[in-house]
Amino acid sequence: MAVTASIRDSSSNAVRAALTGGKRDVRGMLFALTLLLCLLGALLVLTVLMWDVIAQAIPVFQKRSTGFLTNDLNSSPDKAGVSQGIWGSLMIAMFVVLLAFPVGIAAGVYLEEYAKPSRFNAFIRLNIRNLAGVPSVVYGILGLVVFVQGLDWLTGGRSVISAGITLAILVLPIIIITTAESVSAVPSGLREAGYGVGGTRWETTRDHVLPYAAPGILTGTMLAVARALGEAAPLLLIGAITGRLASVQGQSLVEKMQGKFTTMPIVVYGWANEVNKPGEITGLTFEQLNSAAIVVLLVMVLALNAAAILLRNRFERNRQG
């Protein structure tokens, strides 16, 4: 295959040289170079960002080791840690999995498998597309009014329950849209075979359509969790704690979930506003601490993102082959 490719390349080069009279297309090459620079420029930003954050974070992990991951928020850079942020973010992820996954996948399946082309269903589709474009801070207002104030007997007010439900609602359109896309990509022959042997619509969906669409749905749900883990704006409105947050000993899980909370992105936001004075014992600043917190956040978010993209690419390749 490599041999045929090299023959094809050399012959196409020969043809091109004959057509252009051997002159090089300088303008075209400059154009291609500019385009490449645009792409590399975008990637360069990512590289500089990562480099800067990691270089700043290394001393934190060296001097504080696991203490940084297990300590509570604190006003001293010698003691402050991200354990509460990690706990809050994991709780958020749990709410997204428990609430947004079932509802989102069910809605996506309805739109592709059940919905007839009626005005009502067209309205649902339009509505979901518009919901996906609503700024995240507006979802924060929804969470503030409905879950923090309206349902405070259930959520405990400014708590991780309110935050989790709000972010589950925020990512719901993403899950619905990706589910609908992967379900509509299922070959109709699979459905027809299911109906042909007498399956009902639900039996065909459950046994044939969903298993085939599963990788695409999984990719969408992973991207949705990653989005929820990185989201900060709605949580500011719901009232996540940016300053000092003391852990209370001996709380039950329900009490803890109804109490004050913070998440990783909120920790990053809070520390970005801290005074940049080195701690007396370790000599670390909040700027360095914050870089370390960003490393923790990026590991959580980008690992999920990368896994989702790899999964999608692998299945796209298998389906084509």
Add this chain to the structure above:
Amino acid sequence: MSSSSVTSQFTIGDLRGNPRRIRKERGMRLLLLVAAATSIVISALIVYTLFKEAWHFLVLLSDESGLGALIDDGANPGWYPRNGRFDLPTIVIGTVLVSLVSIVVAAPLGLGAAVFLSEYASPRTRKWLKPILEVLAGVPSVVFGFFALRVLGPDLIQPLFNTSQTTSLLVTGVAIGFLVTPLMASISEDALRAVPTSLREVSTGLGARKSNTVIKVVLPAAVSGIVAALIISVSRAVGETMVAALASGRLGQSPRTLDVRDPGLTMTAAMAQVATGSDQVVGSGPVFQSLFFVGALLFLMTLALNMIANRIVGRFRNKY
């Protein structure tokens, strides 16, 4: 059973199938419909809460200082909620300036990257570069905010544009520009790849250079998709909160400014800073309540942009 008795006993009921399966089928259908209808409930809740509380703000404001406070025509107009001065043009201009800067950054970078990926990159290069760009899209916005505050502001924008301090509307705009570049690239690339190969082949067959084919054939054919990508990127930039809250250089109040090099306030930053400020009690007067009014305005702006973009995308989907 003989064959004659089969014909006599065979009723229409036998063709209806197992009633348990039919009941289950109907149940599942209803369950899935309820899930899909949840999205309408959510939209209704968003609209209801936003406009109810925004109306409440207007009532409070007209009681306290009159609706004239929304457009300050004094000598030094600005957004000073604590003093009862809610000059909307201040934060709307801030948002517009930041969005313009961000689109100036994101449009060439994103479109260039999209053209390279769709027209020039070999399948192997594309396979590596595209996922990296998608990972860039996953970096949380608060990280970009910190990056703008720490690196972009002091090391790039301040020396380059000679701004008075390290945070400004310009820094925010540039950082948001980098943030929406992957989005711009990904939607434009979809539009470019939707252009049929035959158009490129005809152009090449007529003797056009590759660059001419791209500029004069492929880009014009994909123009509606690219415009949609631009509008969606603007809409994202308008709604971006964390970068604006960290890197715009004002805390909750700001004079009106038309210069992007000045520190300023966007609508989203004003909302975030009211929410994290000391007046977190709802019903404590118009300061906290202004959050909802600005939110409602932001919602209407992004909704209008998204509707236009959706309409354009729908049109270019139908074309090919």
